[in-house]
Amino acid sequence: MTDAPQSERSEIRRLPDRGSYDRTTIHAILDEALICHVGFLDDGGKPVVIPTIHARVGEVLYLHGSPASRMLRTLRGEREVSVTATLVDGMVLAKSQFHHSLNYRSVVLFGSAREVTDADEKMTAFRAIVEHLVPGRSAGSRPPNEKELRGTAVTAIDIEEASAKQRTGPPVDDEADLDLPYWTGVIPVRIEPGELEPVDSTPVPDHVRNWESGK
Ligand SMILES: Cc1cc2nc3c(=O)[nH]c(=O)nc-3n(C[C@H](O)[C@H](O)[C@H](O)COP(=O)(O)OP(=O)(O)OC[C@H]3O[C@@H](n4cnc5c(N)ncnc54)[C@H](O)[C@@H]3O)c2cc1C
Numbered sequence: 001m002t003d004a005p006q007s008e009r010s011e012i013r014r015l016p017d018r019g020s021y022d023r024t025t026i027h028a029i030l031d032e033a034l035i036c037h038v039g040f041l042d043d044g045g046k047p048v049v050i051p052t053i054h055a056r057v058g059e060v061l062y063l064h065g066s067p068a069s070r071m072l073r074t075l076r077g078e079r080e081v082s083v084t085a086t087l088v089d090g091m092v093l094a095k096s097q098f099h100h101s102l103n104y105r106s107v108v109l110f111g112s113a114r115e116v117t118d119a120d121e122k123m124t125a126f127r128a129i130v131e132h133l134v135p136g137r138s139a140g141s142r143p144p145n146e147k148e149l150r151g152t153a154v155t156a157i158d159i160e161e162a163s164a165k166q167r168t169g170p171p172v173d174d175e176a177d178l179d180l181p182y183w184t185g186v187i188p189v190r191i192e193p194g195e196l197e198p199v200d201s202t203p204v205p206d207h208v209r210n211w212e213s214g215k
Pocket residue numbers: 009010011012013014015086087088102104105106107108109163164165
């Protein structure tokens with residue numbers, strides 16, 4: 001796959017060796033991250049960043065929610081947005097406090113937001129968001145009816161530029177600190193499902209079991 005388009009605003013300058021514009025890498029991070037943070041200027045021109053669920057379909061990121069949402073109302077009008085999604089992979093504990101860090105994979109993207117009014121595109125967004133949470137869930141639950149579709153605002157962000165950045169590996173301590181008697185290494189971190197909490201006696205479907213077992 002080709003690299004995502006970039007310009008000066010999406011060029012990684014700080015530690016560029018950790019950066020990438022590879023679309024496959026960018027897509028994988030966006031798809032694995034359960035949430036993203038959407039940054040935009042409100043109607044008063046003040047910056048705000050809002051966490052929300054997203055789903056990617058090709059080069060479009062979909063958001064949905066109540067039509068009363070300030071974020072979705074503001075983004076109706078072809079606004080420029082910046083979105084970030086982050087996965088934390090490990091706590092990096094160095095000998096020195098200075099070199100403590102996190103292992104991570106992150107994406108920063110820029111795009112323009114538009115309101116989705118077409119019923120088919122709205123359905124695509126709904127399905128993608130449910131599938132983003134738990135693959136297989138769109139076939140394992142009731143689709144939205146007309147009233148629910150009308151009562152939900154959907155925003156599409158056409159991805160114009162994007163970058164990924166990641167840190168992997170052990171801490172990097174200064175030579176002079178290597179013999180200090182402090183534990184050093186990485187505590188791996190991941191999202192793991194807990195025990196299921198069923199609401200009724202419906203048998204547990206495969207897509208729930210698969211998510212639970214990490215497949
Ligand atoms: C979980 C996590 C923890 C972090 N902790 C710290 C910290 O404590 N201190 C710190 O200074 N930095 C931290 N970073 C790195 C931080 O995200 C920035 O990359 C860094 O601060 C440099 O910012 P900058 O604006 O100077 O980068 P620049 O390189 O000037 O940014 C230019 C462009 O590069 C792209 N870019 C920048 N950062 C990222 C990114 N993380 N992912 C994808 N694209 C990016 C954007 O398009 C941005 O506009 C952390 C990152 C993550 C994901």
